[in-house]
Amino acid sequence: MNPNKLKELLKLYFIMGSNNCFENPAHVLTEAIRGGISLFQFREKGEGCLLDGNKYALAKELQRICREHDIPFIVNDDIDLALAIDADGVHIGQEDEHVLSVRKRIGDKILGVSVHTWAEAMAAKAAGADYFGLGPIFPTSTKKDAKPVQGLSFIRELRNKGIQTPIVGIGGINQENASMVMEAGADGVSVITAISHAESAFKAAAELSKQTQDHDR
Ligand SMILES: Cc1ncc(COP(=O)(O)OP(=O)(O)O)c(N)n1
Numbered sequence: 001m002n003p004n005k006l007k008e009l010l011k012l013y014f015i016m017g018s019n020n021c022f023e024n025p026a027h028v029l030t031e032a033i034r035g036g037i038s039l040f041q042f043r044e045k046g047e048g049c050l051l052d053g054n055k056y057a058l059a060k061e062l063q064r065i066c067r068e069h070d071i072p073f074i075v076n077d078d079i080d081l082a083l084a085i086d087a088d089g090v091h092i093g094q095e096d097e098h099v100l101s102v103r104k105r106i107g108d109k110i111l112g113v114s115v116h117t118w119a120e121a122m123a124a125k126a127a128g129a130d131y132f133g134l135g136p137i138f139p140t141s142t143k144k145d146a147k148p149v150q151g152l153s154f155i156r157e158l159r160n161k162g163i164q165t166p167i168v169g170i171g172g173i174n175q176e177n178a179s180m181v182m183e184a185g186a187d188g189v190s191v192i193t194a195i196s197h198a199e200s201a202f203k204a205a206a207e208l209s210k211q212t213q214d215h216d217r
């Protein structure tokens with residue numbers, strides 16, 4: 001995808017699965033969209049997550065909501081699911097299927113890759129990544145097997161070295177620290193609990209959206 005268009009989409013990237021929600025996931029997503037999220041990732045994994053047909057049904061339901069509001073729908077990890085429902089893209093990490101193989105399978109759909117080092121970033125870019133997910137930027141308890149906290153230094157390093165690839169930060173990002181991530185050089189922030197655990201997903205998304213929109217670089 002065109003990098004400038006993608007940078008716009010990455011501004012407020014909401015990630016969620018059923019086990020991240022205290023309320024009905026369809027309701028949480030609808031409220032987050034009303035608040036101004038720009039991209040959605042379906043990440044159905046971890047303790048108590050839905051499997052097989054139930055996972056597929058929730059993906060279809062959330063994808064329908066996204067389509068109604070023109071929000072692109074990204075699938076985490078599960079390339080088969082992404083292809084089965086004709087999602088707009090996938091996000092993979094270093095422990096998932098190889099970037100080159102995923103790029104071949106998904107054609108020109110959006111491909112996001114988690115990177116933690118310069119070497120991983122260069123390899124992902126060469127293999128066809130559209131954007132980098134960098135994190136955890138701050139401490140998080142949402143992903144039990146997350147890598148060590150990296151702070152803002154890696155975002156700055158990539159930008160200082162002239163890397164233009166769209167970048168989104170992830171991990172422990174909320175209304176208090178989102179601007180710092182943008183100032184460091186990210187094009188957007190991705191959040192799970194800052195929206196999914198908020199008393200009002202609408203208000204949380206609206207506040208985050210305001211902060212990321214204010215940072216037009
Ligand atoms: C936007 C974004 N960035 C990073 C991740 C993490 O991906 P990964 O390292 O593969 O870990 P899991 O999310 O699969 O547990 C992400 N999902 N999205």
Ligand SMILES: Cc1ncsc1CCOP(=O)(O)O
Pocket residue numbers: 135136139140141142143146170171172173190191192193194
């Ligand atoms: C999926 C993922 N990858 C790195 S940290 C993280 C979890 C982010 O969740 P939260 O926004 O609740 O900290």
Ligand SMILES: [Mg+2]
Pocket residue numbers: 076077091092093096
């Ligand atoms: Mg993964």
